[in-house]
Amino acid sequence: MADNIMVIDARGSFCPGPLMELIRAIKSAEIGQVIAVLSNDSGSKKDIPLWAGKAGQEFIGVEAHGEYDEITVRKVR
Amino acid sequence: MKRLVIVGAGTGGLMVANFVARDLSREIAHGEISVTLLGDKDEYIYQPGFLYVAFDLMRPAQLIRPIRELLAPGIEFVHDRAVRIDPEGKVVERAGGEALRYDYLVLATGSGLNLQEVPGLSEGAHWFYTLEGALQLRDELRRFAGGRVVLTVGVPHKCPVAPLEFTMMFDEWARVRGIREQTELVYTYPLGRAHSIPSVAEWAQPELEHRGVRVETFFNMESVEPDQKVVHSLEGTDIAYDLLVAIPPHRGDELGALSGLAEAGNWYPTDRNRLNLNGRDDVFVLGDATNLPISKAGSVAHFEAEVLADNLVGLLAEGSPPAYLYSGRAFCFIETGLERATFISFDYLNPPKVPQPTNAVHWFKQTYNRIHWANLKAVM
Structure with missing residues (x-):
């Protein structure tokens, strides 16, 4: 299962930013795809779940890795 | 002879070609190194000008120049479309002629709607x-x-x-x-x-x-x-x-997908500092064509071109490994009306701050719109 996770390394991404990178990836992914965003922007762990809720996507969780967070979402629609 | 082939004659491709050709003019003249630029259009268009065209503030003719007028001496310009890259055979196949062999390849194929x-x-x-x-x-x-x-x-x-x-x-x-x-x-x-x-x-x-x-x-x-x-x-x-x-x-140009080298959206997976195509040390990517989480903007292509050109000069002239790293640097003017503008400057480590918009920055941007050509020619 871990092999199927798409990882987006958005560390250091001020523009377009981690959430925009996630939206870009989710648009071209298959339904069911799990996407993990690596972000050192502290706002991402708030922005990403909020957007996932608005857009009807499944927010799976946040894992802290010291200097960055890994935020995971599943494409469901 | 060492061959550098650059695919794409937009901002990134032209700047890399011009920087390298100026630095290695002697080697090119002696036939030790060749620089070939492959582009499917024979005119360059300054895309930031489109915003001004929409408001009747610039004319299309101010945005367009023939590519041949923008090239440093020694660059061979091939007006054709690349149709497939074979990274094992180290060749770029093209629509209208013989494939181009390379020792080092730069992909500057941009993005489109x-x-x-x-x-x-x-x-x-x-x-x-x-x-x-x-x-x-x-x-x-x-x-x-x-x-x-x-x-x-x-x-x-x-x-x-x-x-x-x-x-x-x-x-x-x-x-x-x-x-x-x-x-x-x-x-x-x-x-x-x-x-x-x-x-x-x-x-x-x-x-x-x-x-x-x-x-x-x-x-x-x-x-x-x-x-x-x-x-x-x-x-x-x-x-x-x-x-x-x-x-x-x-989305990125279809060349990446046709060659089996690009990920979803036709973006090339690229090293964020060395700008090589992931897994290859003889293929480099810059500008909009990368999958990097940075702005797709002319200034990014410009700053990447400077780093890449320095590394290519070392590789071509001495075989020395790439030493220069791209820092994620970007610079964007922001017009805030018809008379004022501000700007943001940032990289991977430093987020931007927005200064108070001024009339002076607006005129700096207007000036840049008219001297961009010197920047493309790598003389600025």
């Missing part, structure tokens, strides 16, 4: 991301006498400050023409704030409110109904419009 991704977009919207689109929008604006103008933003897109620039310029343009009171201006954005960069969003929100612009966040356009004049978001919001101005979603 992906209008098909949003049903109804090409029929229902205007945009200023192609010259043809900018001219059609210009004609529409010449006729515009008021109504609801909606700005929508696709993902990913190039020049991430352009949505703000268009909105702020439109506001002042409508005031000057005396039609602002008859015009409702709606700025939508895909995220939960007015721009992806938090400091820019913080600055832009009150600027937009002050101008009487309605801001609608979490709006990712999903489809457009041209007959009903309504745009729908994937978050479930519908907005009716009289004039829809879209920043269309973009």
Whole structure:
């Protein structure tokens, strides 16, 4: 299962930013795809779940890795 | 002889070719090194000018020059389209002639509009991301006498400050023409704030409110109904419009997909500091064509070109491994109306701050629009 996770390394991404990178990836992914965003922007762990809720996507969780967070979402629609 | 082949004659490709050819002019003249630039168009178009064309502030002729006039001596320009890259055989196959062999390859194939991704977009919207689109929008604006103008933003897109620039310029343009009171201006954005960069969003929100612009966040356009004049978001919001101005979603050139080298969206997986195609030390990528989480903008291509050219000069002349690293550097002017502008400057480690807009920065940008050619030629 871990092999199927798409990882987006958005560390250091001020523009377009981690959430925009996630939206870009989710648009071209298959339904069911799990996407993990690596972000050192502290706002991402708030922005990403909020957007996932608005857009009807499944927010799976946040894992802290010291200097960055890994935020995971599943494409469901 | 060592051969450098560059695919794509936009900002990134031209700058790399010119930097390398100027540094290695002696070796090129002696036949020790060759620099070949492959481009499917024989004219270069300065894309940041499209915004001004839409508002009748620049003419198309000011944005276009023949590529052959922009090349340093010693560069061979091949006007043709690359159709496949064979990284094992180290050749670039092209549509109209013999394949080009390389020792080092640079992919600077840019990005283009992906209008098909949003049903109804090409029929229902205007945009200023192609010259043809900018001219059609210009004609529409010449006729515009008021109504609801909606700005929508696709993902990913190039020049991430352009949505703000268009909105702020439109506001002042409508005031000057005396039609602002008859015009409702709606700025939508895909995220939960007015721009992806938090400091820019913080600055832009009150600027937009002050101008009487309605801001609608979490709006990712999903489809457009041209007959009903309504745009729908994937978050479930519908907005009716009289004039829809879209920043269309973009995708990379199909060459990457045809060669089996690109990921979804036709972006090349690229090392964020060395700019090599992941897994290859003889193929490099720059500009919009990369999958890097940075702005797709001319300034990014420029700063990447400087790093890449320095590394290529070392590789071609001495075989020395790449020593220069790209820091994620970007610089963007932001027009905040017809008379003032500001700018942001940032890299992977340092987020931008937005200085107070001034008339001087606006004129600096106007000047840059007219001297960009010197930058392309790598003489600035």
